[in-house]
Amino acid sequence: MTTATAPMGERMFGTILIANRGEIALRIARTCRELGIRTVAVHSTVDRSTAARFADETIQIGPPPARRSYLNAPAILQAALQAGAEAIHPGYGFLSEDPDFAEACEDTGVTFIGPPAPVLARLGDKTMALRSAADAGLPVLPWSGGTVENAAEAGSAAAEIGFPVIVKAAAGGGGRGMAVVDTARELPSAFARVSSAAAAVFGDGRVYLEKYIDKARHVEVQILADRHGNVVHLGARDCSVQRRHQKLIEESPIPGAPADLTERLCEAAVRGARAVGYVGAGTFEFLLDDEGVFHFIEANCRIQVEHPVTEMVTGVDIVREQILIAAGSPLSIRQDDVTVRGAALECRINAEDPARGFLPCPGRVERLTLPGGPFVRVDGYLDQGLDVPAQYDSLLAKVVVWAPDRRQAIARMDRALGECSVSGVPTTIGFLRGILAHPRFHAAEHSTAFVESLIGADA
Ligand code: ADP
Numbered sequence: 114m115t116t117a118t119a120p121m122g123e124r125m126f127g128t129i130l131i132a133n134r135g136e137i138a139l140r141i142a143r144t145c146r147e148l149g150i151r152t153v154a155v156h157s158t159v160d161r162s163t164a165a166r167f168a169d170e171t172i173q174i175g176p177p178p179a180r181r182s183y184l185n186a187p188a189i190l191q192a193a194l195q196a197g198a199e200a201i202h203p204g205y206g207f208l209s210e211d212p213d214f215a216e217a218c219e220d221t222g223v224t225f226i227g228p229p230a231p232v233l234a235r236l237g238d239k240t241m242a243l244r245s246a247a248d249a250g251l252p253v254l255p256w257s258g259g260t261v262e263n264a265a266e267a268g269s270a271a272a273e274i275g276f277p278v279i280v281k282a283a284a285g286g287g288g289r290g291m292a293v294v295d296t297a298r299e300l301p302s303a304f305a306r307v308s309s310a311a312a313a314v315f316g317d318g319r320v321y322l323e324k325y326i327d328k329a330r331h332v333e334v335q336i337l338a339d340r341h342g343n344v345v346h347l348g349a350r351d352c353s354v355q356r357r358h359q360k361l362i363e364e365s366p367i368p369g370a371p372a373d374l375t376e377r378l379c380e381a382a383v384r385g386a387r388a389v390g391y392v393g394a395g396t397f398e399f400l401l402d403d404e405g406v407f408h409f410i411e412a413n414c415r416i417q418v419e420h421p422v423t424e425m426v427t428g429v430d431i432v433r434e435q436i437l438i439a440a441g442s443p444l445s446i447r448q449d450d451v452t453v454r455g456a457a458l459e460c461r462i463n464a465e466d467p468a469r470g471f472l473p474c475p476g477r478v479e480r481l482t483l484p485g486g487p488f489v490r491v492d493g494y495l496d497q498g499l500d501v502p503a504q505y506d507s508l509l510a511k512v513v514v515w516a517p518d519r520r521q522a523i524a525r526m527d528r529a530l531g532e533c534s535v536s537g538v539p540t541t542i543g544f545l546r547g548i549l550a551h552p553r554f555h556a557a558e559h560s561t562a563f564v565e566s567l568i569g570a571d572a
Pocket residue numbers: 254279285286287288289323324325326327329331355358359398400410411561
């Protein structure tokens with residue numbers, strides 16, 4: 114067997130274990146193949162056939178429930194040892210931001226492809242992340258300054274911040290574990306609701322309060338940091354098209370943003386990354402208010418679902434950079450090498466039924482046509498006859514397009530989605546095309562409340 118080498122000639126991993134499933138597992142496998150790295154995919158019993166399609170070796174690690182398979186750290190580490198993997202790529206979700214898992218990997222002698230455990234611990238607690246960001250001089254919204262222990266403490270923090278406030282789980286993620294509160298009367302029940310939901314979902318019921326911004330845009334910066342102190346940003350994304358705090362359409366660059374705003378945003382993210390000793394690929398997330406002022410809200414220590422839009426405008430393969438960084442190589446790009454060209458959009462196609470309140474709809478894909486043509490990329494794991502399992506998130510595929518400008522990118526995305534058809538399971542394709550056609554989206558005048566205003570807040 115040949116030993117894979119990094120482009121600079123340094124030693125590279127021979128085998129990487131992919132501790133994930135679905136589109137991101139396939140995405141990681143593709144870059145590994147290009148780097149000459151052997152891949153091992155671990156999978157639950159329902160994902161066997163998909164894993165076998167893209168990986169060199171597959172190892173079954175447990176039954177469908179995630180906590181017994183994709184969250185089963187001992188089984189994954191055992192699989193890594195069995196397969197002779199030198200590194201684990203955790204993808205997003207599951208164990209990707211778990212400091213205990215990162216540490217267990219290192220203890221087992223397997224490289225965790227992600228930030229070091231102490232960085233994960235620090236940024237994974239949103240209150241510590243806010244404090245670190247504020248200490249590094251990043252603007253943050255008025256907040257409770259730490260977690261609040263009970264409804265009374267929440268009350269006094271809210272009085273100081275001023276309503277509306279948002280109650281958030283310190284360990285929250287994925288748009289879950291938060292509630293917007295307009296009046297003091299609603300606060301005790303919101304506090305109890307978020308706290309108990311967070312304890313159940315994240316195993317950590319601690320909550321904090323933050324000023325809620327009504328007409329916010331969600332903007333974020335992709336950064337890369339190596340083990341040698343080099344940090345670069347790859348420009349900014351706008352992810353304001355959201356439903357229930359979850360992103361549906363993402364784009365890069367931020368439409369309509371003055372160059373100096375994007376520059377300040379990127380500079381803030383790099384400063385934040387340096388301040389915590391960040392290593393790996395990461396995202397610093399901000400809310401942009403209607404006066405054009407940005408506020409840091411959190412950092413994500415993993416590859417993100419929306420990373421392809423950044424890849425399209427910069428030409429940088431972010432998964433490749435993650436692997437090279439983990440292998441100890443210095444970044445292959447300097448800040449001056451990064452230019453953002455044209456505009457890219459990503460639409461997330463979910464197996465959900467918009468006519469039934471976006472109910473997740475697992476089932477069998479009977480017929481499938483995926484889009485193609487110039488500057489269209491599809492990251493997905495769909496196949497005719499595939500059973501979409503009920504146990505995991507409903508993301509089926511991401512359609513990503515690039516064009517010289519945003520107007521053409523929107524037209525290209527609409528054309529691509531028009532070519533795309535899935536029968537057997539309902540999808541959000543038609544709904545996404547409706548958003549693309551909306552004048553507010555065209556004018557980039559939408560905030561994070563835009564989708565809910567279209568479908569009604571309860572949908
Ligand atoms: P998660 O980690 O669950 O993704 P975030 O803190 O990133 O949570 O917030 C997700 C989304 O919730 C944001 O993109 C935004 O739409 C909304 N949100 C969060 N905090 C605020 C806030 N202070 N004001 C207005 N909207 C907010």
